[in-house]
Amino acid sequence: MLAYIGRRALLAVFTVWAISVLSFAIIQLPPGDYVTSYIAQMASMGSVVSDEEAQNLRIQYGLGQPIYIQYLKWMKLMVAGNFGMSMEWRRPVTEVIGDRLWLTIVVALASLLLTWVLALPIGIYSAVRQYSPGDYVATFIGFIGLAVPNFLLALVILYFGFVFFNANIGGLFTPDFQDAPWGLAKVWDLAKHLPVPALILGLAGTAQQIRIMRANLLDELRKPYVVTARSKGLSELRVILKYPVRVALNPFASTIGYTLPYIVSGSIIVSLVLGLPTVGPLLLKALIAQDMFLAGTIVLLLGVMTVIGTLISDILLVWVDPRIRLEET
Numbered sequence: 001m002l003a004y005i006g007r008r009a010l011l012a013v014f015t016v017w018a019i020s021v022l023s024f025a026i027i028q029l030p031p032g033d034y035v036t037s038y039i040a041q042m043a044s045m046g047s048v049v050s051d052e053e054a055q056n057l058r059i060q061y062g063l064g065q066p067i068y069i070q071y072l073k074w075m076k077l078m079v080a081g082n083f084g085m086s087m088e089w090r091r092p093v094t095e096v097i098g099d100r101l102w103l104t105i106v107v108a109l110a111s112l113l114l115t116w117v118l119a120l121p122i123g124i125y126s127a128v129r130q131y132s133p134g135d136y137v138a139t140f141i142g143f144i145g146l147a148v149p150n151f152l153l154a155l156v157i158l159y160f161g162f163v164f165f166n167a168n169i170g171g172l173f174t175p176d177f178q179d180a181p182w183g184l185a186k187v188w189d190l191a192k193h194l195p196v197p198a199l200i201l202g203l204a205g206t207a208q209q210i211r212i213m214r215a216n217l218l219d220e221l222r223k224p225y226v227v228t229a230r231s232k233g234l235s236e237l238r239v240i241l242k243y244p245v246r247v248a249l250n251p252f253a254s255t256i257g258y259t260l261p262y263i264v265s266g267s268i269i270v271s272l273v274l275g276l277p278t279v280g281p282l283l284l285k286a287l288i289a290q291d292m293f294l295a296g297t298i299v300l301l302l303g304v305m306t307v308i309g310t311l312i313s314d315i316l317l318v319w320v321d322p323r324i325r326l327e328e329t
Helices: 002-027 034-044 051-061 067-079 093-128 133-147 150-165 184-193 195-221 224-231 236-242 244-254 256-265 268-274 279-289 292-320 322-328
Strands: none
Touching: 002 067, 002 292, 034 051, 034 279, 067 292, 093 133, 093 195, 093 244, 093 279, 093 292, 133 195, 150 195, 150 268, 184 195, 195 244, 195 268, 224 236, 236 244, 244 292, 268 279, 279 292
């Protein structure tokens, strides 16, 4: 078990390095650079940036150097715990991201937890009570969750909040706690605002996981070992939970690897609609402005979340499925 986790962790470190190379290269693919975007922005405001000023900006940010030199400098900064200077914000990337990163992680984990809490029992019930009214209701809700875009659901919830409750349910804090220092009162205010974005971001994933759990469990319930367990007089609850559910959890657990970054990257439009202070809107602005250090750092963090999610999935699969442990021995 420990050797398995150690190999996975070592592979995760190599994967993170590969992601850093790819993310930095992808940010460099669009034509031009930050100075080009800055010149276009100033021109739209009626200002003119001279060639000398543009050249000085490129020298200041090292944009005239080869891409591998820029990458090596970025890596040197990361090893020292510094992700570089944001060109758009004129501040260190760590300061720009700041609390947004932790709030993003909190929202993502809340959405993932909500997905599991809802999808697991509903999927089990839908499989055990196949073609029952409850199964049809769960199936209908699942199709609605897959069909309705998250941002549209966010707009509908905002509308109903304004019309029927005369309240703004967007954001993660009330105005009084928006810029307040962290404390128990601010944490409680965050907890009160967290269910709405977690529900919106987790709805599509919940609907998908319900369908996955239902299909996998239906397949397991028809296998001979379940019939044998019933013939030995075991209770129906034990027959279902002892082995079929554990085996059906394999694909369920393996989806964590892409669910975490999907929630973050897929929340950009939802974050803009709800006014969430997460890294999604920051990534959009950084890509538009070609702020390579800020955009590259956020893309790298998304990759790291994928690697961490995959590692958690591997550990859960070893714990859930005895066959994986047998193969490792």
